[in-house]
Amino acid sequence: MFSLLGRTAVSCLKQRFQVQMLKRGFADQVAQGTEKLKLSFATPTFALRKDASVDMVVFPAATGMMGVLPQHVPTVAQLKPGVVTVIEDGKEDKYFVSSGFAFVTKDRTDILAVEAVRLEDLDKEAVQRGLNECESAVNSASDEVSQAIAQIGVEVHSAMKSALES
Amino acid sequence: MAAMQRSFMNFVSKSRNIVGVNSRPPSWNMNRNRTVDQALLLATENNVCSGVDFQVRFASLKAVRSRMRSVASISKITKAMKMVAAAKLRGVQARQESSKPFTAGLKSFLKSTFGEIEGKETSGNHLVVAVTSDRGLCGGVNSNVVREIRKLLHEDKQNQYAILLCGDKGRDGLQRLYRNLFVVTIKDVFRAPVNFTQTCVVAEEIFKQKFDSVTIFYNHFKNAISQIVTRKVIPGLDIILKHAETFDSYEFESDMDSAQTLTDLYEFQFAVQLFDALLENATSEQAARMSAMDNATRNASEMYQKLTLTYNRQRQSVITGELIEIISGAEAL
Numbered sequence: 001m002f003s004l005l006g007r008t009a010v011s012c013l014k015q016r017f018q019v020q021m022l023k024r025g026f027a028d029q030v031a032q033g034t035e036k037l038k039l040s041f042a043t044p045t046f047a048l049r050k051d052a053s054v055d056m057v058v059f060p061a062a063t064g065m066m067g068v069l070p071q072h073v074p075t076v077a078q079l080k081p082g083v084v085t086v087i088e089d090g091k092e093d094k095y096f097v098s099s100g101f102a103f104v105t106k107d108r109t110d111i112l113a114v115e116a117v118r119l120e121d122l123d124k125e126a127v128q129r130g131l132n133e134c135e136s137a138v139n140s141a142s143d144e145v146s147q148a149i150a151q152i153g154v155e156v157h158s159a160m161k162s163a164l165e166s
Numbered sequence: 167m168a169a170m171q172r173s174f175m176n177f178v179s180k181s182r183n184i185v186g187v188n189s190r191p192p193s194w195n196m197n198r199n200r201t202v203d204q205a206l207l208l209a210t211e212n213n214v215c216s217g218v219d220f221q222v223r224f225a226s227l228k229a230v231r232s233r234m235r236s237v238a239s240i241s242k243i244t245k246a247m248k249m250v251a252a253a254k255l256r257g258v259q260a261r262q263e264s265s266k267p268f269t270a271g272l273k274s275f276l277k278s279t280f281g282e283i284e285g286k287e288t289s290g291n292h293l294v295v296a297v298t299s300d301r302g303l304c305g306g307v308n309s310n311v312v313r314e315i316r317k318l319l320h321e322d323k324q325n326q327y328a329i330l331l332c333g334d335k336g337r338d339g340l341q342r343l344y345r346n347l348f349v350v351t352i353k354d355v356f357r358a359p360v361n362f363t364q365t366c367v368v369a370e371e372i373f374k375q376k377f378d379s380v381t382i383f384y385n386h387f388k389n390a391i392s393q394i395v396t397r398k399v400i401p402g403l404d405i406i407l408k409h410a411e412t413f414d415s416y417e418f419e420s421d422m423d424s425a426q427t428l429t430d431l432y433e434f435q436f437a438v439q440l441f442d443a444l445l446e447n448a449t450s451e452q453a454a455r456m457s458a459m460d461n462a463t464r465n466a467s468e469m470y471q472k473l474t475l476t477y478n479r480q481r482q483s484v485i486t487g488e489l490i491e492i493i494s495g496a497e498a499l
Contacts, residue, residue: 040267042265042267042268043268044265044362044441045265046264046265047267047268050267051267061420062419073417074415075416075418076419077418078419078420078431100434101431103271103272105274105278107274108274110272110274111271112268112271112272112434112438114362
């Protein structure tokens with residue numbers, strides 16, 4: 001349990017660090033690249049991007065924020081609750097995802113998220129309320145399963161909170 | 167008296183020709199004085215076993231009318247069911263279309279990894295998942311799935327099989343021969359629109375079983391008139407872990423060890439493939455029900471038209487008979 005919290009804290013820090021790194025490296029990358037990345041970003045109920053040609057996509061892998069450009073090495077990444085940023089012609093679209101997998105292959109990138117919402121659609125008060133509820137559920141949990149469920153709730157809500165704040 | 171009876175018989179036989187009756191009843195008692203009405207009824211009783219045609223034509227007015235009423239109400243019910251199925255089909259098809267990028271996103275990855283592993287081992291314990299509907303009147307979708315499963319179980323004698331049922335109709339079809347192979351029956355899968363969370367629950371039930379590979383039988387929705395039974399084979403987790411080197415071309419970004427990551431990936435892709443199968447089968451069920459109800463409505467209205475003709479013919483013959491009776495009675499005076 002503590003290792004889980006510790007891991008979340010470390011990866012949060014790593015996340016912020018890496019995002020800043022990427023932000024610094026942005027201008028060079030966009031200037032160089034003339035190819036586009038073929039992206040499919042979908043949930044079970046609807047697709048946010050379907051075979052779209054984008055410049056870059058940043059998603060929250062379990063090891064930290066990961067940016068994918070065209071010609072990325074083939075990767076399978078497990079997603080953590082966090083923000084997916086799709087960069088198209090200089091425009092950034094941010095979406096909060098709960099979990100899922102991302103598959104990067106030679107020709108295309110597929111991000112399969114279980115739930116995804118636009119960052120603008122998240123309600124700050126509701127997030128705070130959810131976070132408080134889950135934290136109290138963690139403390140009052142009777143067995144391991146419900147404690148694990150509550151812990152997952154805490155992770156997702158704190159990710160939402162930090163996504164809204166950043 | 168005899169002369170009167172003879173002339174009466176003449177009129178009876180002539181009237182029988184008018185109404186198009188062309189058979190002689192076997193026991194026609196010529197000595198009793200009956201009205202033509204009763205004569206025809208006697209003919210019906212005697213002719214009851216001599217062919218469907220005669221049965222329909224000789225049936226009494228009331229019987230034909232009640233049959234017409236029941237056929238009309240059946241056609242109304244089937245028409246309503248067709249409209250409901252058409253509306254549901256639109257809804258489910260829209261959901262299926264919008265979920266296509268999600269289910270298709272896995273395909274290229276799966277082909278290059280799981281596809282390689284799939285051919286390697288075919289023996290062992292197999293779990294057959296039969297995806298069928300809970301309610302009937304949906305054409306051939308359920309019987310096609312049951313037929314394919316029966317064929318598989320009949321042909322393949324060397325492997326061990328277990329059957330997991332998703333939907334009641336599969337159970338009804340398979341329980342006579344393969345009841346001992348049933349492990350779990352899941353009901354009401356398609357009551358609410360298929361969603362991913364519900365699919366994960368079903369997938370968890372499947373993971374509780376031990377197997378070397380899973381075969382999912384479902385109906386693939388090609389279009390509103392064509393639904394094809396498809397078979398999807400997914401190797402079991404143990405086999406995937408045994409051939410883990412197939413995944414070496416991919417870098418794994420995960421904060422867990424490789425076995426745990428592969429397990430997570432396996433469970434995720436399984437849930438996605440099961441979601442695809444359930445959604446396709448739900449769409450196929452509605453399309454098949456719509457076309458079955460459409461056929462039923464058309465048949466019922468055809469039957470109604472035929473019955474109307476019979477009814478009119480019958481009505482005319484009754485009227486003609488009464489006229490003849492009156493005329494013959496008047497002549498006798």
